[in-house]
Amino acid sequence: MIKGKQSIEFENTPYVIGYACTAGKKEGEGPLGSYIDTISEDAMFGMQTWEEAESHMQKLTAQTLLDKSGLTAEDIRYIFAGDLLGQLIATSYGIMDLQIPLFGVYGACSTMGETMALASMSVAAGYAPKAVALASSHFASAEKQFRFPLEYGNQRPLAATWTVTGCGSVVLSEDDSMHDGSGKRAHIRVAGITTGKIVDYGVKDSMNMGACMAPAAAELIAQNMSDFGAGDDYYDLIITGDLGLVGRTIILDLLERKGIHIEDRYSDCGIEIFDGDKQDTHAGGSGCGCSAVTLCAKILPMIEQGRLGRVLFVPTGALMSPTSFNEGKSVPGIAHGIVLEHV
């Protein structure tokens, strides 16, 4: 059960029996656009504030998830959910109406990894026949929270990433029965997890999140491979959350120094979700929604279809706030690893 220093290998592996994602217009115009369940042309999602828009996106995603999975809120024992805003308000106001017992979690942009880890642990332990993991971010609510007013139109350095407007969610189940009417069995399972420690290399540039988070992701991947006795070719794909182009170079370099050579099977959700050349997103996408949407729009379908056999999904988070930034603190990183397998 316990595997190595920081991992769990599940005896009763939880199955992914449903997934859904929602995103904004820009994400819809990107490479994953046609695989996203719902795309809103209106960045406000019909609401009055950016925060309400993000909440509404969560609500919409959770409802789509239940509908696609053939389930109702009563079928779900727990929901593990989070977002980037102070005091998780996108989550609290977004999923309140579902009336599902809630564990609110905060792992910055690693939140989808944290929610999936906890939901998987609960299902595998028999605490929940079915549990939902969900995470979101919204470009405008995040810019307002962390950076500049949109109206200011600030210039962005090339190392900066673009916060994804999106929400992703999965249902984990103790058995592989699908309830979507297809009569199929589930083809995706969570084989294990690796839980991250906070890693701080002292980087203070919040406009270069890739550099802040890459060390945590490198340590997490190395620890996961050590815990699972994995060689360089154990995974068909190792995909981080939102390191972007700058973080990509750093993490591959850090892993090379540890003797791990995965360049031929490494990717990053922040690189996958936008077409950087055409969409002016600089280093790539970021935010909880970046890994959550890429997971649900691309990675899970590919595992389901058997095009990927085993994937290490590693959402990455930068643990800072506007206050910590203004007080001159560094930006430590964290990463959470989820081992997904085709069955």
Next chain:
Amino acid sequence: MIKGKQSIEFENTPYVIGYACTAGKKEGEGPLGSYIDTISEDAMFGMQTWEEAESHMQKLTAQTLLDKSGLTAEDIRYIFAGDLLGQLIATSYGIMDLQIPLFGVYGACSTMGETMALASMSVAAGYAPKAVALASSHFASAEKQFRFPLEYGNQRPLAATWTVTGCGSVVLSEDDSMHDGSGKRAHIRVAGITTGKIVDYGVKDSMNMGACMAPAAAELIAQNMSDFGAGDDYYDLIITGDLGLVGRTIILDLLERKGIHIEDRYSDCGIEIFDGDKQDTHAGGSGCGCSAVTLCAKILPMIEQGRLGRVLFVPTGALMSPTSFNEGKSVPGIAHGIVLEHV
């Protein structure tokens, strides 16, 4: 294992093999003062900012916990921790140096309940031989985050509560061996948990948190008693987190209407931690630190000594942020229940 609609009754009950708390000067002058491990006369805890002070308090508490328990950081598989600040910065910077795999959680002032629930679930499932649950709040960092600058010296309505400067933490273990050199066995176990849903009665007054949170606490207690088949005298003590004097009246009234009569065994950590008449704290104490410190300074020692046989510990949280308040949103509540027993 699964018990009723929202609860778990653990088969392998986790044991509390250590607990520690730290608090500020005002809390030290209150009724629990002599039971708090460390009291700092300096509200800044020797640091430069309020946020650093809260982080330092977490670090100090975790170290005291390990020392009292005869453990080192390497003995702890996971830490579940949180605080009230945006993006959990008190936690990230506070416990970073411990280098323990981290699950950051946010449940507003219910955080100690949420961390204890998740840590107990992990230990009982065999995922962690030992896990730590920790939560903190600091009066000055919370006032700065949620209310007015301290220098403004605003008048506070009588329904307002006073955020506790304090941090509490416990070690949960899969077996009852104590490592503190006493040669004793643990006398406290976590028999079960009940996980809360978000409850919103539409109250918008963030200066009357008791009224915002009481409905969630009442529903949680009623659900717990239903799930465990508990009569009015099942618990020796039912203690909420920070409803204060206003919330006390409301929750007892709400429970009476559900046919639950627990006035003779009900208390609230916010009422216990300060002497309201002498300490000018109005409705009582609040914040994650309120329930966390009261748990570690008073409730756990009384269970350990056998003066309390079975306790329902119900930290309560108000799910709002400065942004949601300014945007005119209501303040929904949540509560998490932990069933503690003397063994």
